Amino acid sequence: FTAEEGGAKWNFDTGKVEKDMILHAHWEKVKYQVKTNVTGGTATVKVSPEQASKDEKVKVEVTGIEEGKQIKSITADGKPVENGGSFTMPGKEVTVEVVLEDKPAVPEPEIKQVTGELEENLLKQIKEHFKGLDLEAYDIHFVKVIGSDETVYVPDKDMLVKVVLKSIKTDNLEVYHMTADGKFEKVEKVNVEGKTVTFMAKDFSPYVFVAKENPVNPEPGEPVQPDNPDNPPVNPDVPNKPDVPNKPEPTVKPETTAKANVTKKTPATGDSNMPYEFAMLALAMSGLAVYVNKRRKTDK
Numbered sequence: 652f653t654a655e656e657g658g659a660k661w662n663f664d665t666g667k668v669e670k671d672m673i674l675h676a677h678w679e680k681v682k683y684q685v686k687t688n689v690t691g692g693t694a695t696v697k698v699s700p701e702q703a704s705k706d707e708k709v710k711v712e713v714t715g716i717e718e719g720k721q722i723k724s725i726t727a728d729g730k731p732v733e734n735g736g737s738f739t740m741p742g743k744e745v746t747v748e749v750v751l752e753d754k755p756a757v758p759e760p761e762i763k764q765v766t767g768e769l770e771e772n773l774l775k776q777i778k779e780h781f782k783g784l785d786l787e788a789y790d791i792h793f794v795k796v797i798g799s800d801e802t803v804y805v806p807d808k809d810m811l812v813k814v815v816l817k818s819i820k821t822d823n824l825e826v827y828h829m830t831a832d833g834k835f836e837k838v839e840k841v842n843v844e845g846k847t848v849t850f851m852a853k854d855f856s857p858y859v860f861v862a863k864e865n866p867v868n869p870e871p872g873e874p875v876q877p878d879n880p881d882n883p884p885v886n887p888d889v890p891n892k893p894d895v896p897n898k899p900e901p902t903v904k905p906e907t908t909a910k911a912n913v914t915k916k917t918p919a920t921g922d923s924n925m926p927y928e929f930a931m932l933a934l935a936m937s938g939l940a941v942y943v944n945k946r947r948k949t950d951k
Contacts, residue, residue, distance in 0.1 A: 682703060683704070683705075685703060685709055689749045691752055693751075694715055694716045694717065695713070699712075708739060709740050713725065720751040722751060725747065758797060760795045764813065768789070787860045788859045789814065789857070791814070791858050809852060814848045815847050820862045821846060825860075
């Protein structure tokens with residue numbers, strides 16, 4: 652205890668009390684030290700307050716954890732404490748124990764190709780565009796797989812695409828990418844081995860595989876131009892050969908003749924048979940001349 656008189660302090664261990672004095676006593680709760688300890692690595696542990704009385708809340712925060720390490724446990728007086736949480740101070744000194752451990756190895760993400768079926772209406776539009784050709788079309792994209800988590804992966808570089816076709820022929824295969832605006836971009840470099848097709852690309856979604864060896868059906872009203880228009884084959888699918896006869900030219904009826912494309916060289920007499928009669932007369936005169944010439948030689 653200490654006593655005050657006129658601002659002077661008295662120590663009862665050494666001083667003598669020779670008169671009445673007023674004693675002032677100030678009672679305070681006892682405060683205990685909060686210590687920290689880290690094992691398994693390095694980290695910074697902050698406790699607030701660093702001295703606390705019984706039943707006072709003490710906050711614990713662990714920062715600056717060593718790279719490659721993580722918190723395994725935090726305890727105070729043998730009881731678990733959350734990082735950033737607090738504990739109740741017992742009536743004694745306490746050490747906050749922080750135990751670190753190695754972080755588990757993070758698996759490398761797996762980039763996986765997904766080949767799916769196209770929506771029916773979109774497939775119908777594609778077939779209409781490549782009308783008359785055998786084709787297969789797929790929705791192709793990539794996903795990133797980490798453990799059980801799977802997210803869509805948008806590559807920033809060319810990726811190897813591999814597709815095993817189901818049924819179409821691959822002798823003269825062409826591959827097209829359908830863009831967002833509905834256009835078709837041809838993939839120039841394609842490797843085909845049997846039904847397996849591989850190529851490099853970084854733009855994804857609909858891809859169309861077209862067997863080009865099949866003939867294209869003409870659009871309505873658009874004729875198919877033969878390879879040899881001067882001498883078309885009997886069967887358009889079979890090329891001309893000496894032993895394959897061609898169909899005779901069809902006879903055009905007079906009433907269906909396009910007069911606008913015909914230039915008349917005979918007088919406009921109104922007789923449509925006159926050109927024919929002139930031709931027959933010329934042929935008869937030619938025959939008569941040959942006969943007379945032969946008789947002259949015989950007479951000589």
